[in-house]
Amino acid sequence: MTGVAIAQTQADLEQILAEGDFERVLGGLEQALELLDGGALTLDQTVAIYSIGVGLSRKAEALLKAAELQVAELDMIVDIPDI
Amino acid sequence: MTRAPISVGQLTSYIAELFQYDDLLTDLWVDGEITSVTASRAGHYYFKLADGNASLSCVLFQGKARQQTFLPEAGSQFILHGNIGVYESAGAYQLYVDVVQPTGLGLLALEFARLRIRLLEEGLFEPSRKRPIPTLPRVIGVVTSKDGAVWHDIQTVVARRYPLTRLLLSPTLVQGAEAPQGIVNALQSLLAANVCDVIILSRGGGSAEDLAAFNDERVVRAVFASSVPVISAIGHETDWTLCDEVADVRAATPSAAAEMATPAIEDLLAVVEATRIELMAMMRRVIQASADEISRQGGVMKQHDPRRRILAARSSLDHDRQRLRLLHERAWVHRQHAVETISRQVQYAGMTCLQPSQLAYTAITSQLRAFDPLRTLARGYAVLETQDGKRVRRAADLQGERFFDARLFDGVAHASLESLTLSQDGKQ
Secondary structure, X not given: OOHHHHHHHXXXXXXXHHHOOHHHHHHHHHHHHHHHXXXXXXXXXXXXXXXHHHHHHHHHHHHHHHOOXXXXXXXXXXXXXXX | OOOOOOOHHHHHHHHHHHHHOOXXXXXXXXXXXXXXXEEOOOOOEEEEEEOOOOEEEEEEOHHHHOOOOOOOOOOOEEEEEEEEEEEOOOOEEEEEEEEEEEOOOOHHHHHHHHHXXXXXXXXXXXXXXXXXXXXXXXXXXXXEOOOOHHHHHHHHHHHHHOOOOEEEEEEOOOOOXXXXXXXXXXXXXXXXXOOXXXXXXXXXXXXXXXXXXXXXXXXXXHHHOOOOOEEEEXXXXXXOOHHHHHOOEEOOOHHXXXXXXXXXXXXXXXXXHHHHHHHHHHHHHHHHHHHHHHHHHHHHHHHOOHHXXXXXXXHHHHHHHHHHHHHHHHHHHHHHHHHHHHHHHHHHHHHXXXXXXXXXXXXXXXXXXXXXXXXXXXXXXOEEEEOOOOEOOOHHHHOOOOEEEEEEOOEEEEEEOOOOOOOOOOOO
């Protein structure tokens, strides 16, 4: 992975950390692991990705623990609920 | 009215055509005992279906035979479905069988079996078209009755396992004459909403008639056409409908369907925790690797430390000095030895070669000693010297001198000149 691609991935992960849902957060976490495992990062990048990864894991845990099931009924005559 | 004669072939074709357009003969169930079964090498079955009064030739071709749960067996009672056709070359009619069922089943079951085989032939139940269920569904659509326990059970399980998802109910009647179309509409409405990652099609337990809507061809085809994976959970574990076969996954109960559609939150928390541990382990590895690299580079630096080089040079110098000293000592000893050898040789040579010279020398010395002035003085002669130390060789040397010294063998006499007489030739 090139330096530009790594920087882009880092930016993507930061965005997921800021506004991602659980699925994206979990995917981002795996991506962070892959990046760290790839061994292509500088020490600074490693520290940054690690920091984002820890943030993502905390967010994933928080999302799971705070979640409450949302239930809706599809009204075949009126509008489709906004989901 | 007299008719012109027709050929056997024309007559047989005519009869065959009559069979083709007869409602009863093109779609009928026939009950009887199977006799004299012959299975061809190609996989076709030829047999008779008989009762006490008559017998009927039957053929079950290999393509149809493959779809059957039961195969013709001589001596057993069966109900066969198919159509009557004419085997023209033999001039015989026979039943072309497409469904073989044991006797004792009701008409509903027989039609179910027949529809199942037809849909099976069309490939609706092909295992290869089954799709995986998404692991983290954002929205789960549910097609079931709004009032039944099924909907409640699904909510309970999903809320416990994966509350991050959203449940979207598309309510419908699930039994009765209007149920099949209702189910189709509910399913299609969910698909039209285009928000579901997976759909659960479910109904609680009931009689075969209660579950009949889920064997309806329209419903089965609607499930087959679904663009979203469908989990079916119809009736109890022992019930099995065509919707179960056409769905991507069959669940034994509605709760089981809800479990299939969702990951367990405990598992996810464990995954998150494991990922965090892995993350930390990786970071530790990276830091350790960096520390190792720094240590390695430090080692390399140390190897190039000037002090180390100076020490090495000093050591080398000491070594060279030591070596030089040894060489010098060795050379000295060697030379000393050589000198001693030469000295001995010279001594020997001196002893051997200089002996004659020594003798000559002694002789010369004796001769010289005869000329020694002191010896002459000892014989009574004296040497005259002027006051300024010049030797007086002739009388003329004393001209103008008032005093002179006479050096004798054992002392000096200071004399004064009274007179001086020179010889005539001036030589005396």
